[in-house]
Amino acid sequence: MIQLKDILYKVSIEKVIGDTSMAITNLNFDSRKVALNDVFVAIRGALSDGHQYIEQAQNQGALAIVCEQIxxxxxxxxxxxQVKNSKKALALMASNYYGNPSENLKLVGVTGTNGKTTISTLLYQLFSKAGFKVGLISTVAIKVGEKEYATKLTTPDSISINKYLAEMNHxxxxxxxxxxxxxGIDQHRTSGLTFVGGIFTNLSHDHLDYHHSFAAYRDVKKRFFDELPKEAFxxxxxxxxxxxxxxQNTKAKTYTYGLKTMTDYKAQILENSFGGLLLKLNGNEIWSKLVGNFNAYNLAAIxxxxxxxxxxxxxxxxxxSSLTAVSGRFQYFISDHKIAAIVDYAHTPDALKNVLETINAIRTKNEELITVVGCGGDRDKTKRPKMGHIASELSTKVILTSDNPRTEDPxxxxxxxxxxxxxxxxKKVIAVTSRRQAIKTACVMAAPNDxxxxxxxxxxxxxxxNGVRSDFDDMKIVKEFLAQLEK
Incomplete structure (x- = not known):
């Protein structure tokens, strides 16, 4: 059994009432999960304040309460x-509770607006192929070696992160x-973790519903690099x-990659087609199955x-050269009727622009480019008209539809x-609210080679x-409709 004082190591404490030498069982920030002899950490969130649930945690057997207000x-x-910041305290306590697992492996963080999933997943692929035991914490999946767990958040809560890292150690x-x-950075979910390296992909318009300004969004990303140790890259x-x-303020050793400027890791595109990319990386030619300029950047970073x-x-x-596309990232197939269908996670203006420009650079211009796109509800509203502008400017036909409307009217x-x-x-644009019907409409509109x-x-x-998740897989649905057309 671990003692409370052991998991409080490095936590900024303002006041203690009681004994910190008692043995505790579990660490929780969800009062509903608190059991006998647990520690409850009261977190102030966007929708609720954990301090309101202190009494519930006590009634359920909590032995210690960590909070910003006693x-x-x-x-x-x-x-x-009493601590200065409950979110940061939780992250440090979680790391201590699980034996600081990030110190026992080489943890690399990938941040930026676009490319995080592709880079982290392909690095997992690469090092697995090289014969190493590898872990992955991403939007698409959490992997401990070959074992896979489903995930809902890009960066899980700090208890979950350390739990998975401890499992990786084991x-x-x-x-x-x-x-x-x-x-994740703003809410201190990564505080207390030891990173051996950090990768920055790019920064464009996203999450301004949360951060309120682009400068604030940029500065949060920057904080990750500010906090890297001097031994890291x-x-x-x-x-x-x-x-x-x-x-600017990082203590880590700094390196660069890119396509346009002199960098430590320089990529040059020699060929770009639906078949893949022929690249020159630091003078070495390499063929990749991945497609597009944005993947040239991803490969340079990898x-x-x-x-x-x-x-x-x-x-x-x-x-x-053997790396394969990540699920939902420029994932495509060509039907028997020679119609190419591409599914991509592009949900920001910059990501949509990158994907459309990649397709336009490859296509002959004799075929139609039909884009089906929408915007998520309860998220940054300021990007919506930008998405409409980009889709209609860079496509020959556009079907605007529903994404995840959540609690908003689609x-x-x-x-x-x-x-x-x-x-x-x-005249290029129509609206079809049902996403399934929108995909069907695109399939009906498409001719061979489109x-x-x-x-x-x-x-x-x-x-x-409205809070209910129903089964919906873009790739599965487009394949289904294109197959029906071929009968």
Missing amino acids: PATQISGITYV AGVEFCFMEVSSH ALTNADDKNGAIML FGTADLLGLNELENLKLM DEIIEEVVAGVEPQNT IILIAGKGHETYQEV
Whole structure:
């Protein structure tokens, strides 16, 4: 059994009432899960304040309460620990509770607006192929070696992160690649973790519903690099103007990658087609099954990271050529009627622009590019007209539809997307609220050699409406409708 004082190591404590030498069982921030002899950490969230549930936690047998404000009435036998920041305290306590598992493997964090999932997942693939035991914490999946767990958040809560890392320690995992979201950084979910490296992909318009300004969003990302230890590496995209900002105050050793400027890890596109990419990486030619400029950046980051982690260059290049696309990231197939269908997670203006520009660079312009796209509800509304503008400007036909409307009216979301469509592009655009019907419409409209892009949900296998998640898989549905056309 671990003592309370052991898990409070490095926590910024303002006041203690009671004994910290007692043995505790579990650590919880959800009062419903508290059991006898547990520690309850009261977190102030966007929708609720954990301090309101202190009494419930006490009634369920909590032995200690960690909070920012000690309740007016204390119960004898329960220890109260007042901290400056409950979220940060929880992360440090979780790390201590599980034996600081991030110190026992090489943990690399990937942050930025686009590319996090692809880079972290492909690094997992690469190091697995190289014969190492590898872990992955990403939007798509959490993997401990070959064992896989479903995930809902890009960056899980700090207790879950440390629990998975501890399991990785037990399984002998040597490397772990982890997506680090702006929400995760801001809410201190990654505090207390020891990273051997950090990768910055790019920064564009996203999550402004949460961060309120682009500068605040950028500065949260920067904080991840500010907190890297001097033994770590910081690898950033030099072609993104925010790449240099990420490195301004970091103590880590700094490296760059890119396509346009002189960098430590330089990629050059020699060929780009639906078949893949022919790249030159630091003077070495490599063929990849991945497609598009954005994947050239991802591959440069992967090449650099593998090098910084000590992988032999020739082995690195050989294994990189065998990497396969990540679920819902420019995932495509060509039907028997020669219609190309692409499913991509692009749900930000920049990501949608990148995908559409990639397709336009490859296609002959004799075929139609039909884009099916929407915007999620209860999220950043300011990006909606931008998505409409980009989709209509860079596609020959657009079907605006529902994404995950959540608690919003899907028709109202579509109207806000339509607001960004320029007058000269209005004839290209139709609205079909039902996403299933929108995909069917795209399939019916498509002729041989046409291209259908279904953007926004990517790997997701559900659609969320008013708190209810129903089965919905873009790739499965487009394959179903195209198969029906071929009968």
